[in-house]
Amino acid sequence: MLGWFDANLVSILNGFAIGSLLFILAVGLSIVFGMMDVLNLAHGAFFLIGSYLAVTFVAGESWGGFLTALGVAALIGLLAGGALSGLTEPLARRPILDQALLTLGISLIVAEVLSIIYGNDVFSVPPPPGLAESIDVAGRAYPAYRLMLIAVGLVLALVVWLVVEKTSIGALVRASVADREMVSAMGVDNRKVKFAVLGVGSLLATVAGVLAAPVYGARPGLDETILLLALVVIVIGGRGSVRGALVGALVIGQVESLGRALVPDLASFILFGTLALVLIVRPRGLFAGKVAHS
Amino acid sequence: MTPPVPIRRRVITLFGAGSMALTLAACGGGSLGGEEGGAEGGGDGGGTVRVGLVIPQAGVYTPLGEDMQQGWDLWLDQNDGMMGDFDVETVIADEGEGPDTGVPAVQRLLTEDSVDALVGIVNSATALGVAEQVTEAEVPLIVANAGAEAITKDAASPYVWRSSFTNAQIAAAMGTHLAEEGIGPVYVMAPDYAAGQEVVAGFTEAYEAGGGTIAGQALTPFGTTQDFQPFLSGVQSSGAAATFVFYAGGEAVSYVQQYDEFGLKDSIPLYGSGFLTEGSVLDAQGESAVGVRTTLHYSTEIDNEANAEFVEAYQAAYDELPTTYAVQAYDAANVLGRALAEAGDVSGSAITEALDGLGEIDDSPRGPWSFTNQTPEQSIYLREVADEGGTLLNTVVEDLGVQPQP
Numbered sequence: 001m002l003g004w005f006d007a008n009l010v011s012i013l014n015g016f017a018i019g020s021l022l023f024i025l026a027v028g029l030s031i032v033f034g035m036m037d038v039l040n041l042a043h044g045a046f047f048l049i050g051s052y053l054a055v056t057f058v059a060g061e062s063w064g065g066f067l068t069a070l071g072v073a074a075l076i077g078l079l080a081g082g083a084l085s086g087l088t089e090p091l092a093r094r095p096i097l098d099q100a101l102l103t104l105g106i107s108l109i110v111a112e113v114l115s116i117i118y119g120n121d122v123f124s125v126p127p128p129p130g131l132a133e134s135i136d137v138a139g140r141a142y143p144a145y146r147l148m149l150i151a152v153g154l155v156l157a158l159v160v161w162l163v164v165e166k167t168s169i170g171a172l173v174r175a176s177v178a179d180r181e182m183v184s185a186m187g188v189d190n191r192k193v194k195f196a197v198l199g200v201g202s203l204l205a206t207v208a209g210v211l212a213a214p215v216y217g218a219r220p221g222l223d224e225t226i227l228l229l230a231l232v233v234i235v236i237g238g239r240g241s242v243r244g245a246l247v248g249a250l251v252i253g254q255v256e257s258l259g260r261a262l263v264p265d266l267a268s269f270i271l272f273g274t275l276a277l278v279l280i281v282r283p284r285g286l287f288a289g290k291v292a293h294s
Numbered sequence: 295m296t297p298p299v300p301i302r303r304r305v306i307t308l309f310g311a312g313s314m315a316l317t318l319a320a321c322g323g324g325s326l327g328g329e330e331g332g333a334e335g336g337g338d339g340g341g342t343v344r345v346g347l348v349i350p351q352a353g354v355y356t357p358l359g360e361d362m363q364q365g366w367d368l369w370l371d372q373n374d375g376m377m378g379d380f381d382v383e384t385v386i387a388d389e390g391e392g393p394d395t396g397v398p399a400v401q402r403l404l405t406e407d408s409v410d411a412l413v414g415i416v417n418s419a420t421a422l423g424v425a426e427q428v429t430e431a432e433v434p435l436i437v438a439n440a441g442a443e444a445i446t447k448d449a450a451s452p453y454v455w456r457s458s459f460t461n462a463q464i465a466a467a468m469g470t471h472l473a474e475e476g477i478g479p480v481y482v483m484a485p486d487y488a489a490g491q492e493v494v495a496g497f498t499e500a501y502e503a504g505g506g507t508i509a510g511q512a513l514t515p516f517g518t519t520q521d522f523q524p525f526l527s528g529v530q531s532s533g534a535a536a537t538f539v540f541y542a543g544g545e546a547v548s549y550v551q552q553y554d555e556f557g558l559k560d561s562i563p564l565y566g567s568g569f570l571t572e573g574s575v576l577d578a579q580g581e582s583a584v585g586v587r588t589t590l591h592y593s594t595e596i597d598n599e600a601n602a603e604f605v606e607a608y609q610a611a612y613d614e615l616p617t618t619y620a621v622q623a624y625d626a627a628n629v630l631g632r633a634l635a636e637a638g639d640v641s642g643s644a645i646t647e648a649l650d651g652l653g654e655i656d657d658s659p660r661g662p663w664s665f666t667n668q669t670p671e672q673s674i675y676l677r678e679v680a681d682e683g684g685t686l687l688n689t690v691v692e693d694l695g696v697q698p699q700p
Contacts, residue, residue: 261525264525
């Protein structure tokens, strides 16, 4: 048992790193979908904006460039989410599929614009100084940057959970999910709530793009791959739940890392096999949050 | 309930009109266009040859398409836009990523544009998908990238030629070389699709024939693998003395970088099919790629006069180093030009007959090569990535000799 653990320690650790990254990516999508009933298929494209911003600003290895990229990505994410909130407003009373189609269209446009600006080449982004080296873990090399991702993911999970569950802003968001009419009767414009939630959700996508750039790089098509993973995380964790997004992301992280290491021959099936299993056992996900009435 | 009805009606109208246009075009292309082209060509020996250049202009293969177009344009510039006595009119079509876009693009070139010859095609599935059409239309196709063996073997057609390589040809050269070196057990990895499987099979067969042993193999999910760590730990625990892989594009960048990050590069040397370090991926890989050894039929560093001139002209024209994709299109133009000069006629049978009689192509940047079974029999080079003053290059370590299609 100890021998097995020793041999697979790096894969388990890597599962946590990938899981953290997936959490940062998926939690924004989950909040927007679960709380505001908007399935934002442009989430992957927003992620890719972040990755390309990292390409632009992280020239050479520097913390300055990396933090600039994070700041700019946060600002652009906020604005993009706000714009998206305005665009989906006229469709608010239409079926969820209509909004999804709108966001799908936006994602195609964003991806095409990125391809016009940056071309179709593959870019890689160096990690910030001090994190570019590999650290010795149980006799095997492991990239330091991925260890930092685990820490960032856990801190962010705590912050998002505290904001949603323990602050008055979080209370307002949860209230407008539970009963929109009542909240607006009390003098709160719930379009503003939607604006803020979409803004923050999209901000998390672009920030995740910057954070993922030293691992995944930036290239056309990455947006779709990433969106698919985020959707799987949400289905497994249950939409609208911070805890669900965290557990879903960690499960998928381990499936993609430890699972693939143990049964490489089934690498293509194992992700969707897990998805199917969860859907059979818990069709609404492991931790289904409160879902908006429509 | 109202919206669906008009939409469905519109779709039907579109579909109807579309297929009618196609049918009309097919008639025009088959009878009128074809004869006209033939008459022009056969009459006074001059006239125009219309060539369809099928390259990806959207999707993941776009950088390859750009290189191929630059190679094609460069040859035409150097030859005053003439092939033999014919003015060349190039019609470019977007191949896209796969047969779903590539096959209709070729169909349009054959019917609406009534081209006399076709050049290009990156994707093997697309090349296999159009073989029947071009054979039926009797229009010669020179495949300038797609490396599936079947294109010129099991699915061979007298009208389908190739100026690039076969997947197994490149891998087998490395297999033979490593077996001669006696490097020890090798772990083999590739993406899990047709080309990856051909590379793995080609390498394994040649390596085992030379007396080597395979430490293990992994076929990774194609297009959805961003993180190779789970597979790399399999390489480490297999006791392999070296790794041989085939990856291209984004996967090549991730693989080479992660192979370095997870500390394998120093203990288990990395070998690959040349596409692992070819073109723009090499810049993205950076220092992680230095020391990686690959086999390919071209490198900018090949020491011959034709290559020196080609590299200089290419750099002057596009301000970047040429890639193997550019050379394949350049050579496709070269052989088509030679065939047209020989034939003096743009009919499909005349061109293919002339292609068949070309013999050795002695002025190619990749060194001399010739058609055998309509695909190149050519030298494969052992290359090593080196950092020369901040520029990463595939330096030539050794010419592994002429390799036919296995």
